[in-house]
Amino acid sequence: MVDPATAFLQGGAAAPEFSPEHSLRHAPGPYFGSYGGRWMPESLIAALDELEDTFEKARVDPEFLAEIAELNKNYSGRPSLLTEAKNFSKHAGGARVFLKREDLNHTGSHKINNVLGQALLAKRMGKTRIIAETGAGQHGVASATAAALLGLECVVYMGAEDCRRQALNVARMQLLGATVVPVTNGSQTLKDAINDALRDWVANVESTHYVLGTVSGSHPFPAMVRFFHEVIGEEARGQILEQIGRLPDALCACIGGGSNAIGLFHAFLDDPSVKIFGFEAGGDGVETGRHAAAITLGRTGVLHGARSYLMQDDDGQTVESHSISAGLDYPSVGPEHSYLADIGRVGYEPITDSEAMEAFRLLSQTEGIIPAIESSHALAGAIKVGQRLTADAAKAEDVVIIVNLSGRGDKDVETAAAWFGMLDDDGHVKGTTLSTRTAKGAAPAADENTEDATHE
Amino acid sequence: MSESTAPIQSASKSAAAIDRAKAAGRKALIAYLPAGYPDKQTSIDAAIAVARNGADIIEIGIPYSDPVMDGSVIQAATTEALANGFRVADVFDIVAAVTAETDAAVLVMTYWNPVDRMGVDEFSRRLAEAGGAGLITPDLIPDEAAEWFAASDKYGLDRVFLVAPSSTPERVAMTVEATRGFVYAVSIMGVTGARTSVSSAAEAVVAAAHNAGAERACVGLGVSRPEHVREIAAYADGVIVGTALVAALRDGGVAAVGALAKELSTGFDVPSTSNTEALTQ
Numbered sequence: 207m208v209d210p211a212t213a214f215l216q217g218g219a220a221a222p223e224f225s226p227e228h229s230l231r232h233a234p235g236p237y238f239g240s241y242g243g244r245w246m247p248e249s250l251i252a253a254l255d256e257l258e259d260t261f262e263k264a265r266v267d268p269e270f271l272a273e274i275a276e277l278n279k280n281y282s283g284r285p286s287l288l289t290e291a292k293n294f295s296k297h298a299g300g301a302r303v304f305l306k307r308e309d310l311n312h313t314g315s316h317k318i319n320n321v322l323g324q325a326l327l328a329k330r331m332g333k334t335r336i337i338a339e340t341g342a343g344q345h346g347v348a349s350a351t352a353a354a355l356l357g358l359e360c361v362v363y364m365g366a367e368d369c370r371r372q373a374l375n376v377a378r379m380q381l382l383g384a385t386v387v388p389v390t391n392g393s394q395t396l397k398d399a400i401n402d403a404l405r406d407w408v409a410n411v412e413s414t415h416y417v418l419g420t421v422s423g424s425h426p427f428p429a430m431v432r433f434f435h436e437v438i439g440e441e442a443r444g445q446i447l448e449q450i451g452r453l454p455d456a457l458c459a460c461i462g463g464g465s466n467a468i469g470l471f472h473a474f475l476d477d478p479s480v481k482i483f484g485f486e487a488g489g490d491g492v493e494t495g496r497h498a499a500a501i502t503l504g505r506t507g508v509l510h511g512a513r514s515y516l517m518q519d520d521d522g523q524t525v526e527s528h529s530i531s532a533g534l535d536y537p538s539v540g541p542e543h544s545y546l547a548d549i550g551r552v553g554y555e556p557i558t559d560s561e562a563m564e565a566f567r568l569l570s571q572t573e574g575i576i577p578a579i580e581s582s583h584a585l586a587g588a589i590k591v592g593q594r595l596t597a598d599a600a601k602a603e604d605v606v607i608i609v610n611l612s613g614r615g616d617k618d619v620e621t622a623a624a625w626f627g628m629l630d631d632d633g634h635v636k637g638t639t640l641s642t643r644t645a646k647g648a649a650p651a652a653d654e655n656t657e658d659a660t661h662e
Numbered sequence: 663m664s665e666s667t668a669p670i671q672s673a674s675k676s677a678a679a680i681d682r683a684k685a686a687g688r689k690a691l692i693a694y695l696p697a698g699y700p701d702k703q704t705s706i707d708a709a710i711a712v713a714r715n716g717a718d719i720i721e722i723g724i725p726y727s728d729p730v731m732d733g734s735v736i737q738a739a740t741t742e743a744l745a746n747g748f749r750v751a752d753v754f755d756i757v758a759a760v761t762a763e764t765d766a767a768v769l770v771m772t773y774w775n776p777v778d779r780m781g782v783d784e785f786s787r788r789l790a791e792a793g794g795a796g797l798i799t800p801d802l803i804p805d806e807a808a809e810w811f812a813a814s815d816k817y818g819l820d821r822v823f824l825v826a827p828s829s830t831p832e833r834v835a836m837t838v839e840a841t842r843g844f845v846y847a848v849s850i851m852g853v854t855g856a857r858t859s860v861s862s863a864a865e866a867v868v869a870a871a872h873n874a875g876a877e878r879a880c881v882g883l884g885v886s887r888p889e890h891v892r893e894i895a896a897y898a899d900g901v902i903v904g905t906a907l908v909a910a911l912r913d914g915g916v917a918a919v920g921a922l923a924k925e926l927s928t929g930f931d932v933p934s935t936s937n938t939e940a941l942t943q
């Protein structure tokens with residue numbers, strides 16, 4: 207059998223009909239080239255085997271697929287729109303830019319696709335409790351949502367530092383009935399939340415399914431989470447063919463663990479005319495060391511159950527990542543991305559915080575869409591890709607780019623307000639503290655400080 | 663460096679240590695301590711003290727940034743060791759020092775990425791040169807261990823894999839086959855940490871390992887008291903203690919950890935009426 211990567215690079219995958227062994231699609235795991243695998247404690251192997259077995263049966267079970275389709279349509283609101291960003295286009299060299307609107311899904315991001323699938327699998331396995339890790343809170347909110355819908359107990363592990371940065375999402379999860387556990391180990395961010403979720407899973411594996419939020423971790427997670435997100439690319443492919451009658455020239459998506467990206471990319475992996483780009487969080491700049499660009503950094507290792515690109519020091523200790531985007535603030539990346547990087551099918555580049563925030567501002571003000579800061583990395587990438595591709599094109603508008611707008615920016619308003627200097631020294635939005643009215647409903651106590659009135 | 667051509671099986675240092683204990687009419691006491699905690703020299707002194715007070719095998723743990731199988735006591739200790747400047751290469755000095763000063767077999771317990779980063783062959787060569795017995799690998803299963811098989815064969819090192827209450831008979835058999843030294847029987851579905859009683863699952867795990875052909879199976883996780891040692895000694899070939907020793911080192915220094923090792927080893931004595939309830943940690 208010809209290695210699919212070799213076949214692709216030799217042009218073997220260019221034919222419209224692919225034999226399965228020449229395809230980069232539907233890679234089953236556990237390995238993607240030399241990446242992936244199961245670098246996990248023996249205690250969890252039985253649970254991973256059970257999950258793999260349940261998933262492999264479900265993915266070909268018409269009843270399960272119908273359940274997913276029904277929830278996607280009538281609960282999440284799929285298919286999500288493909289919106290042409292006609293004003294934003296001029297910032298991308300005049301290329302036509304289409305946004306895959308995962309921000310319009312219920313709970314505000316692509317995360318719901320995976321969570322509904324895994325929660326249904328948890329029920330099939332007879333588990334009554336799900337646990338999840340979360341960074342910015344989007345995956346935690348989606349998990350809490352699915353748990354509420356399907357009648358499962360839900361515990362979300364969240365770094366104490368992230369809890370502080372995303373207090374509103376902590377409240378959202380609690381309102382949905384979930385328990386949020388602040389993690390005070392290590393750097394108190396996403397990777398430490400995953401560590402504590404794994405510790406919980408080892409101890410409670412009989413009753414509990416771990417709903418991992420991205421395409422990393424042990425087999426079957428990378429292939430399974432991708433499966434639940436493939437709908438993004440399948441829809442986008444159909445929509446772009448319908449709207450312009452041909453495939454796009456390029457795809458752009460942001461990469462943390464890489465779930466939204468692989469979801470979009472998958473449908474186009476076997477189309478050599480489609481250039482594919484993943485944008486990692488460059489933080490303050492890769493040269494500063496304060497970033498989350500694992501592939502760009504180029505060292506492989508094992509973390510959280512998979513071999514992949516990994517930010518680590520000379521001793522193999524995980525290095526803390528940095529990004530303005532909590533959702534991209536993860537020191538590794540899904541193993542399939544590492545493979546796609548090595549074979550050259552997908553180009554991975556870093557986007558700095560500044561570049562991402564400029565794209566955030568541009569989309570908000572030219573299209574009336576406030577993107578998540580994660581997705582803003584993809585938009586900043588599209589600006590670069592558009593400028594590059596249009597430079598070589600006869601007509602700029604002949605260049606077509608699809609950007610995965612993986613989430614909406616409501617959760618990021620406070621971060622953005624601070625970034626753009628909209629806050630005063632006390633952290634209030636400037637100009638919002640001038641009212642002299644007594645708060646509505648305040649008790650008429652004559653000699654009490656009215657500031658306390660709303661606490662009653 | 664000359665490569666050994668002797669049969670690997672007979673070269674197992676940890677198996678020999680277990681067999682020596684057996685010849686003395688008891689079971690092996692296996693003690694875990696983190697490298698570099700609270701500092702390099704104290705971790706050496708603590709390991710020597712434990713070995714001189716009844717431990718047959720010493721496990722030196724490599725502090726790691728993401729210790730998913732460890733509970734809060736060991737996490738706190740290894741985090742402190744890292745903050746105090748521990749480097750992975752320090753572990754070879756520690757192994758060499760403990761090996762030079764005691765008769766104990768010295769294993770290194772490590773999450774896999776530090777070994778992977780240094781290079782499996784390079785790590786193994788240096789460990790063997792330091793006199794180390796081999797590796798215990800909590801997050802490396804035999805399925806992923808091809809490089810480690812090659813290196814451990816090349817340098818004559820033990821490879822201690824874990825079996826758990828959740829392991830299927832097929833996996834127990836495969837793991838026993840892959841193991842050299844002893845099988846590490848995880849007593850409970852959970853992370854490291856002292857518990858008031860040892861799970862009844864432990865005996866079944868050991869029985870499964872023995873039935874699959876393991877000559878030596880030792881029980882770890884949750885063992886903290888002499889009565890636990892006595893209970894486990896009835897069916898296993900060795901007893902592994904970690905968290906309780908780390909807590910003793912934390913609270914009372916080298917003297918305390920040596921004293922606890924001595925107390926724990928009384929668990930191998932013929933059961934008596936003496937009250938061991940107070941010896942908890």
